[in-house]
Structures are given as C-alpha cells and as structure tokens.
Amino acid sequence: MANTKPSSSRRARPAREFPQPYTTVDVVIFSVIDNALQVLLVQRPDVPGEPYPGRWALPGGFVDVEVDTTLEDCARRKLHEKTGVKSPYLEQLGSWGSAVRDPRGWSATHVWFALIAAQDVSLAKGANAAEVAWFAVDALIGKHALAFDHDAILMAAVERLRSKVEYTSLPAFLLPEPFTLPQLQRMYEVVLGRPVDKSGFRTRMLAAGFLSEAGYVAGESNRPALGYCLVDRSAPAVFPRTFSPRGGD
Amino acid sequence: MANTKPSSSRRARPAREFPQPYTTVDVVIFSVIDNALQVLLVQRPDVPGEPYPGRWALPGGFVDVEVDTTLEDCARRKLHEKTGVKSPYLEQLGSWGSAVRDPRGWSATHVWFALIAAQDVSLAKGANAAEVAWFAVDALIGKHALAFDHDAILMAAVERLRSKVEYTSLPAFLLPEPFTLPQLQRMYEVVLGRPVDKSGFRTRMLAAGFLSEAGYVAGESNRPALGYCLVDRSAPAVFPRTFSPRGGD
C-alpha cells in the first residue's frame, strides 16, 4: 500500500494534506426468528444534514480513530452496542467504496456479517439510540428499500451466507448452546429454504467432529433430544461436499 | 454506514472536520512462472518520510478521490500501471485496517487479488516507476520480508487462492488463451503443490462446461493437443466437489 502519493502534483506535501475518503464500518447481523432469516436494521436520524433521513439501514458508522484500534474492533463494538452480544460469529464480507455511494462525498465502507442467536439479543433502545428492528430477509430482497447501497450489501451478505451454509457448520452460530440436532437441522432448512434429509444430516454433522455432547435437553417436543455444544466457537467446520438433493446442483 | 458521528463531542461539526484514516488499495498479483507460483512486488522508495524504504511491498497506494470512481477501478488502475494487463481475473480479498499498520497513522487498505498469464505482462519500468519484480511465493511465506502488514496479506491471499483452486476453474486465468488441458493441469498442480490424476481431471474440466474448443495447438510437446478458450472470462466455474486424493481430508 501507500507507495506513492495520489498524484504527482501533491508529491511534496505531507500525506495529511490531500483529501481522504470517509471510512465507515457496517455490520450485517443475521438471526433466525419465527422460522425466518432476519436482519437487524436501524432507522436513520431525521435531522438536517443527515442523508437518507428516516430510511432503514445496516448498523454501522464512521471509524473513530481515537477509539477503534482495528476495523474488526470497530465492527465488534458496533454489534455489541446494538445487540448486547459479546461473542458473535463475525466474518469479513468485503468493502464497498465509490465517489457516489454517500451524498456527503467519497466514502468506503468495510462490511462484516454476523450470526447470532435471537435469544441472546437485547436490542439497544437507550439514550441516543435510533429505532432498531428485525426484518425478514425475504421481504427486503429485490426491493430498493434501504439507505445508501445497503440493498446491494445485504444481497451480497445473503448470497455469501446461503452459499457457505451449503458446506459449513455456520447455522450452529444461530443457536444458543446447548442445541439439539433437530434444532440445528431447522436452522439449515430456514437459511437454505428447502427441506434436508434427517438421516444424512445427522451423519454429516456428527462425522464433521465439531460437536460435543452436552447431555439431554428436555426440549420443545415429546421425546427429549441429545444436546450439543461447539468444540470451537472461533470458526465453522467445513464439509468436504455440499448439501444437495439428488438431481439438483 | 455513517449513521452517527464517531463521537458525541464532535456531533455538531461537519463530517469533514474529524480525522479520517488513510484509505489505500493494494493488489496481490499472482502468476505462474517457471513452474512456481509467483507474486509481483514493488520496491519502496528510499526517500525521507516514506516508511519501509527499500523494502519490497505489494503494489498499491492511496485512493485518489479525484481520479478513482470506485475502489475496484482503483485496483484495476494500479494493476494496469504495473503490468500493462487490461483484463485480469480480479477478486476482492478483504480489508486490513488499524492504528498501527502504517507508521504515518491510522490506515485501512482494500485488497484485491489478481491472476494473470505471465506471457501477457510487460513490467512497468518507466519514469517514476520503482523496481518491480516477481518473487516465488514459497520463498516468501513464513519469512517476515515485506513492508507494512503485507506478509499477512500475502498469506491470506495464498490461502484463498489455494482453497478456491480446489473447487473452481481459477487456474485457467493463469494461462493465455487458447490453452490445452495438459497445460491447465500443470497450473493446478503448481498451485496445489501436488499431482492430479489426468483422467479425472479431464472429465471434471469438460463436465463443468466452462471451456470451448479452439482448434489444435501445435504445442510444446510431441503430440499436439486440443486448445480451449473460456466461455466466460468474468467468473470462474464452480465444481460441486473438491479435488482430493482418496485418503486425504
């Protein structure tokens, strides 16, 4: 990086003198609520000078160079502020930057996506907190509903999630521990939007070795099911093949 | 993004007033030369005020808000300046940002990685161009050799490349068109660092449907081989399963 100044006419001046883009961080926070994949949005303030007043947007904001030591810290901080969750699954999604995506000027945003269990959340509704709410992803996608380029970012996040769910244990992060295999299967089915065979599912999950038994959970059904915890919460397991029904691809 | 100012004490002032991180773009440019995976590096200038003088680094630099309209444009521009290549395979790798990665202050870099055919490159060695050279990846990895946090970025790029090569047609972008299946197989073997079975390889490539025949190429060997071009240069094909030897993981 940074091997030359942006243009030769500024070569002699110190770096701070030429204009920098705004740097922001946004977080796409997913959870499964009411058997639907949902995303957390915040409502933009309705005050002069703020773009997209009243519109819903992904939680995020400017990097504060005096508070945040890394971009990931910044993402983690914003997630914690909105949800109270301290140890989510957090993965970098990508970055979006252009001259036109923010009416205030050239800006670049670094985007993370997070998976959290709905039960762990206590939505922030404090002092200066704007409205915060869950929205079903299926109702948002395709619509041009969000502020900035957040529709495109949300779409990219959903695509990334759905594709990784085909071959990783990501949905386990959508459940509070301990959870049962039928619960986990339901997470897969909700995110993928299609049913999954029970027998193959169990074989696959247990063979992947990312679950450790945690005693029986007197659950939501007649017969109690065996509970499991994650062996390693820092990263999902990767399966050698994708889920897929016989004929499909 | 950008739903609040970075801290409440600055709330009333216009956004331009609070300090922004530096925004840069770096490009990890891969090619296969002499049967080895290589990466393009540039030598940092040895002048006062420039960090890491004389050290090798990934090509990149500050975003120029007056020239670049998007981050990807900026990456594409930097790649073209160094190599002369106009239509590489280009994919966003991620971003790295922290208070300490650049001694000049809080900085965030957006990183792309590119695959190009060695034959298409004409290394820039013009006016203000610093030294530019190819380095074998295997000789760099593990060493603490590069400027900034570029060792870590390079490592992440190599990991991403190697893992995607297991289930995509990415290595096809390392060859000039038309290319033969044996040539393509060699690209896979070089990147993966292990031999690949010929028969299975051919079945897989042809079944994936991303190749179109382009006549015989009087090649580098005794018997001429059938040449192929890519059906779609904008994205790699994705295979349903990974490459992997029998006993492997």
Add this chain to the structure above:
DNA sequence: CGAATAGTGTCTCTCAGACATTATTTC
C-alpha cells in the same frame, strides 16, 4: 520404430440421498 505426450476406457469403492424402521417420551 521407440520415446514422449495426448487422450480414453474400465474397475472399484465410497458415500450421499431416499426411505423404512425402531426408540422414547407426553398425554
């Protein structure tokens, strides 16, 4: 005609998908 590489054929064994069956709890 032999060496070298391109390209094809065949066998086997794994494993995921489909579905039937058994097990354990509540009411």
Add this chain to the structure above:
DNA sequence: GAAATAATGTCTGAGAGACACTATTCG
C-alpha cells in the same frame, strides 16, 4: 396405547480416484 418426535438401519446409484490402455506426433 396413541401421537409425536428422536434416532438408527438399509438399499442403491452416481461419481471420483486409480490405473491400464490406445492414439498421434517427433526424431
């Protein structure tokens, strides 16, 4: 004991890996 859900068992077919074999060119 009936209903509901958890958990296991069995069969089968697609397909990847391994390797043997054929085809075509050059010297």
